[in-house]
Amino acid sequence: MNFFQYYKNPVIRERIAEYCGGSPDNPDSFTAQYLVGYGLELLREKHIEFMSAPREYFNYLLEKSLDIYRSVWDIEFTLGVLDIEYFNIDDPGAIYKNPEEIFSLIEPAYAKIREVFARFGLEPLTIMTGQGYHFSFKISRFSAADKKLEGIGFVAEKLKKRYQMIKGRRKRAVSIRHGKAFEGMGKVLEYAVHTVMEELAGENFAIPCVITDVSVGKSSRGKREALSFDLSMYGDPIFMRDIRCPFSTHQKNKMQWYKVGKDVADNIAPRLALPRNDAPLKQILAIRTSPEKTIEYAQTAGCAIPDFSKEFLNLLSSYEASHLRTIHRDFDETRAHTEKEWPETYDMLDPFTLPECTRLALLLPNDNMLRPTNIQNLVRVLMCKGWHPRHIAGLVTSKYERKQYNWTENWEKYDAASRANFYVRIFSDLLLTGIDGELDLNCVSAGEMNFCLKEWCGWNLSDFKLKGEN
Known part of the structure; x- marks a missing residue:
């Protein structure tokens, strides 16, 4: 059975439509604002x-046998989506070649997140998915929980203006309240991720856990591999991000052959994204390679995103009482310098007072400042030098917003300040909560990560640990 025939099956169409919030016979009923193929x-x-x-x-995308995604922007709900992915710097195609081994490796994390x-x-x-899991739920935009998320969230000034524009995929304006709730959801999920990371570390989880795809050194298995908790969708405008639907095909290994290797692209067929929950790992791995088995599985595997508007208040209460909430509040309440002030503030930083590997992102921002590892390094070093995280984000924004760097990122679609705030906040939060012990902030680790520009450069990254040597 090919994927054209697979997508013709009414049960598969029903399940995908459920995830989009409606009926396959009436795509206008979807609560998802748009779709992506x-x-x-x-x-x-x-x-x-x-x-x-x-x-x-909807029908067109399926008839073309495409991977199908739905927008995270929803008409009636604020979506909570935690995306985890295994990555291997030395062998990017490892999870496609050895899925049983890798998914078994990350199984304790899967169980811990659910716990x-x-x-x-x-x-x-x-x-x-092909490389990990999505954990999805939703909160009614008319609920008490969503109102609390609005109070937690922050929307940058330029993004407020973009949210009011109707352009491209935006057939309606985004309410500022919804934009705040979306950003607030990212903060609460970050709190949950911190809990998971701390507990996995205490249980000696086999590989490093990171937030976003930062470079890592060798794990206990001798490989440069990690589990990424990807919250990056909450660092971009809500109208720019989408998520793969369950029962969609997963063609990434075919499309991104230049990342995973020609052998993986040529010899491994696309998998199918399946809802799992309590199903045994071996069962899901066996089903996802077969359209026929997947159709049979779909008969009883519902895909409506669960509504936890009431239950989410429990997680919110825990977050609001946490140290992380205090850190977030301080970040949001600290004023970054305005564009008019940049020449006398952020522009006064002399890059040559920073280690060579750190200054690279300042001297050649495009595309070095788009790489999470470079931002993490900049955050660590500047915080050691006494910078407030919000001003580090202001510094990054001052680079993103200058057209002279010929950015490959389209800042007319994305938002420079939101992106800068997100990444700097994520990395500074890990430092301020003590989760990032900076064990890899040293020149040997930088070399392992291919982050070192010049051996014996005269700088020692260990000198920039926020709390000194551990």
Whole structure:
């Protein structure tokens, strides 16, 4: 059975439509604001990798056998989505070649995430993707929980203006309140992730856990591998991010052959993204390679995103009483310097007072300042030198917003301040909560990560540990 035939099956269409918040017979009923298709057929026909499309293109995207995504921007709900992915710097195709080994390796993290959510009465829909899992739930925009998220969230000034514009995939304005709730959701999920990371560390989880894809040294298995907790969607405008639907195909290994290797692209067929929850790992791994088995599995595997508007208040209460909430409040309440003030503030920083590997992002921002590892290093060094995280974010913003760097990122679609705030806050939070012990802030580790520019450069990264040597 090919994927065109697979997508014709009414049960598969029903399950995908459930995740989009509606019925396959009436895509206008979807609560997702728009859909996205990605895959080989677009590349062949239109020489593009993905396309954003209105909901009425639901049938078209399936007929083209594309991976199908839904927007995180929802008409009725604020979505909570935690995305975890295994990555291996030395062998990017490892999870495709050895899925049983790698998914078994990260199984303790899968169980721990579900355990932590369950403490607060949450049981997200869990979806196995090609490289990890998504944990999805939703909060009604008319709930008490959503109102609290609005109070927690922050929307940058320029993004407020963009949210009011109707342009491109935006067929309606984004309410500022919804934008705040979305950003607030990212902060609460960060709190949950911190809990998971701390507990996994205490249980000697086999590989490092990181937030976003930062470079790492060798794990206890002797490989440069890690489990990434990717919250980056909450660092961009809500109208710019989307998530893979359950029962979608997963063609990334075919499309990104230059990352995973030609052997993986040529010899491994696309997998199918399946809801898992309590299902045994071996069962899901066996089903996802077969469209026929997947259709049978879909008969009883519902895909409606669960509504935890009431239960989410439990997690919110725990977050609001946490040290992390105090850190977030301080970050949001600290005023960054305005563009008019940059020449006398952020521009006065002399890059040559920083180690060579750190100054690179300041001297050649595009694309070095788009790489999370470089931002993490900048945050660590500048915090050691007494900078407030909000001003580090202001410094990064001052680079992002200058057209002279010929940015490959389209800051007319994304938002420079939001992106800078997110990444700097994420890395500074790890330092301020003590989760980041800076064990890899040294020149030997920098070399292992291919981050060192010049051996014996005269600088010692260990001198920039926030709390000194551990």
